[in-house]
Amino acid sequence: MSGGGCSIVWFRRDLRVEDNPALAAGVRAGAVIAVFIWAPEEEGHYQPGRVSRWWLKQSLAHLDSSLRSLGTALVTKRSTDSISSLLEVVKSTGATQLFFNHLYDPISLVRDHRAKEVLTAQGVAVRSYNADLLYEPWEVHDEEGRPFRTFAAFWERCLSMPYDPEAPLLPPKRIISGDVSRCPSDNLIFEDESEKGSNALLARAWSPGWSNADKALTTFINGALIEYSKNRRKADSATTSFLSPHLHFGEVSVRKVFHLVRIKQVLWANEGNRAGEESVNLFLKSIGLREYSRYMSFNHPYSHERPLLGHLKYFPWVVDEGYFKAWRQGRTGYPLVDAGMRELWATGWLHDRIRVVVSSFFVKVLQLPWRWGMKYFWDTLLDADLESDALGWQYISGTLPDGREFDRIDNPQFEGYKFDPNGEYVRRWLPELARLPTDWIHHPWNAPEAVLQAAGVELGSNYPLPIVGIDAAKVRLEEALSQMWQLEAASRAAVENGTEEGLGDSESGPIAFPQDMQVEIDQPPIRTNPTTAVVRRYEDQMVPSMTSSLLRIEDEETSTDLRISEESSRAEVPITMNVTQEPLREEFSQPHMPTVRNNNNPPQFNFPLGRRNSEDSTAESSIGGRRERDGGVVPVWSPSTSNFTDPFVSEDNNGLGSSSSYLQRHPESHQLLNWRRLSQTG
DNA sequence: CTCCTCTTTGA
């Protein structure tokens, strides 16, 4: 058969056949070639960690078998450049159309935009869709068309949009396969020998794949959802939805989650079930936070590496790899923090509550650079998700307008009694403290010598003393903050005097990641606690054995770093991105409206003229500034790449330059991104 | 029981 006219469906983080708009479009258009391209190098620092790769592997196998039962198979490609691979697939199959679903992380935004340009130039019709969000980021804005700046306002708007999120699509009944005889799959390798042992254990606790995700969803909605509110405080409650890894890989559609939960909501509201209603609202809020993380990433595509509030760049972080290591190993001397870190290391999982505890401790008490912590989460979490994690860490670090105060330190001792009142969680993950009475379990340093002795605890020997005292941390935090404000004021004064461009140029970029990011093998977190009577489903199943597996990744990372740093001082995004820089900038820096547009659809955004004007000048200057400073390493549209004119970053700046968010500056690219409407008319 | 203030908490 001839491949002419067939279409490519490019799977990424939408590994499902149900409610997959790109797949549905491909099926509608005729013969389909389903493709997955594994190009981790494109992700720069944020290549998936071991557990994340394990998940991906299972999920792809699952997708492949679903596709086979529908009539086609998944073509897999190993690549360092997704777009070249797409072109190869086009060439070898004669495909004339490409369909994919949107992603919103900074790297994908650049890559996907370029994919559209390149493939379109090759005569391939490209369409992309929303499969990951209730509403696209550009659909949600205030009266004046500006993006929201606080979560509450954003979420309120989402819940009161004039139209509902799209209803979920059913899976295709049958897929006609395109001709892939000249397009062989590459064998993708997601784990090496040394990782297999650890990974085998994951399989006993988790079942990746879209139909399993669907089961997990049903189980949760008919089970733990009603108790969600009641249980959310418990550190070790097994009543979270456990959907996050499924959602990360798009195995289940948020829209489906939303619709099903809504049905329960109506039901419980009618029954007058207050607890149920509260639970639903809370759960929906966590869905909302996921939406918001994409929203923020889209509007501020640098949020994974730069604080959204500019003053924080002057904060004198404690650059202490010893602290960092102690935190990773769960040896800070604060039982709740240490228990969390050991659970994370052992299982790749952490209750949301504990994520807040350990990250807040990291930022406020240890005062380590938040990006280090975020990177460690990225490497170890099963549900590692760049947008969500960036949002979480920015929130903790007080760099969101509605985030918590920077100067308020949460005391792990008190949090311990709040989230783990009986110390069960601590005892499970810190066997060395297992015999300590509950009265002292969250502050062993205060325990009488006799108590410690009876419990077999020797502080400083088999369990550490606190590496930083809370009082000392408070003092240091106050000093650091006042220093920060001074520097910030000085910089602002410099700007006003015109003594310098005021671009914050002194800043040489974020503090580099330490070379060694892994937990040492000689300090294996000890497994489960033998004296704990409670046996939970996840306890022994999720604990991987210790291997040296991660050393390999570390090597890779190091070499990547070295390679990139020859080219650039900031190795955030792979150097291949530089290629895109010139053409993109050319196009983007033009203020005129795009020439390519569907005339039936008005532009998504019409900016009030006054704002556009004031914005243009800012945009120009920032483009100038960007050129010399960054070498185009950051996604090129990043508004604050050069001068922090973002609303988050400098409030005074008559606010408007402000509006130089990606979407306001470059409405044309959104036009390109928002193909759904186009596809519906044609 | 209501009102007021103090405390806690929040994405």
Place this chain on the structure above:
DNA sequence: CAAAGAGGA
């Protein structure tokens, strides 16, 4: 900084 909750008058 504001809303909600706790505790006291």
